[in-house]
Amino acid sequence: MVLPLEPLDELQVQILVDNVADALLPGREGAVIRRPFGPGVENPLLDAPRVASAVVAEHGFACLVTARAGARVHRFLFDAGLSPTALVHNLERLEIDPRDIEAVALSHGHFDHTGGLAGLVERLRGRELPILVHPDAFRQRRSNPPSGRVLPLPPPSRSALEGAGFRLYVDREPHLLFDGMAALTGEVPRVTEFEQGYPYFEYLEGGEWRPEPHLMDDQAVVARVRGLGAVVITGCGHAGAVNIARRALELTGEQQLAGIIGGLHLQPLGFFAIPETVAGLAALEPGLVAAGHCTGFEALRQLADALPEAFVVNAVGTLYRFAAPTD
Template structure:
């Protein structure tokens, strides 16, 4: 950020046409298998059932002391909260690598759910932060306590540190919790800040960096979402630090994992297609940010665009909203799958 509060990089992400192939293509290595385990989501449903590509966590995931029951304990299932975190595990040949994509809202939910699912967070090779909003970064405190002195690499956009607030009409502004790079460094995270696409895990995982805004209908956050420029609060429609995680499953196509999808999920998918040269969308998982009056007009064109892309699996979560969930389920009945804390989705070459 410049001393006057302006950011010269913001203009690079303003909506603009982007015809043709990417001028800076990314050689994303295909993988044999990817498994995405939702560690934290807004919903937990213990009655969901497994299928050939989905494994669900039921009430047996976790026990707690409860004196009112015979045996003095009860089943507790998993934590659900307004946040998102996913464990992404990729396999190529005999090599398997896991990354944590976002960490949920509260300090303890992601660690609690990982323990109940018997996920070893110490085996995770790195953290990717989709953007700086607190409902995706709150679990970093619990993760740091679990890791102790170990240094954990974290990939994020340099604007993830932006001060932001919500200032809806007729209400007092509410400043959102802001990440501190100094605190994260002190807690053991090795910060890797990049605006550009990043290739991780020997070229098997793409982090998009800033996403091209090319659609006419995905216009970002409403005026109530504001950022501090260094001298004043201004409308922050872009959430320019928003980025997604992309894997290419051999012979199947791209699997895209979003945090909130603030860049617009269609923008994100098209950006991933342009960068990689892979046209097929195999799977889409994560928050699509289509909830509430400001975003519901975007549901129709989003569903139409995703229907044309014809993915095999769509697992909308977190901030997608029930109206968009219903529309997606109706338009893509074979692909749409209910998300839930503790669900694992396995896609194989």
């Protein structure tokens, strides 16, 4: 299936929440590290009236996507991080007005991607926003590994979202945003043998916990940039990085993967086939691999080795820019 996506003149992806914040990262062409230290906060134990404050990292993911075609520009938030505070703190540090956000799309229902919505609604002061989400994101979930350390994974509350001013668009199919300037992939087919989910995810149905390794709500943002190819942004990558990248090429009809950005979920070790995933991505010859959030150190290391030109560590504050070549 090829979606009627409009080739963009420019796509910008501003990272707002990630597990990493590093003001000393060098950046590279097309990946600028913004270092917003001002205007500063009071700190009585330091010998200055005000001290610079920077962006913060947390376990989670959020980014602001800005798509431009000609004079038309649209902005939407993809995921919201974990805490009610990090997203809005970083928006402020990066001097982004939350009221410029026109819509929200959620990669899946896990709370390290939805928790920041609580802080956002306070800044929106009653403004209504559309929010796109897969129906399974509302399932009650948990991780239940053999160690016995059960981790509840509470979903967003449908009624609370509506009460807070969000207009829900619940869809399991691919969904166009802004007349085709970008899209959400909908469910990602699990075509590779080595990306078959996490065996200890469960969801509650009829009072019983049932296995849910595949987490079918996991979806990515895709867009086309004229002359460059497809860009894909993944929240946690539960569908598998190679499955997601291949789906992005299929839905955009592009041959070239200009970039893959976000969490590739190759933690914990032992469940995810890191060498196969790295080889699968490398075979697609991506222009940029900005792996972050839940990718994990070992996978980051192997990706950096295999794709030294394309790889960057994803970090809060990084602004990725894909601009169509000028003729």
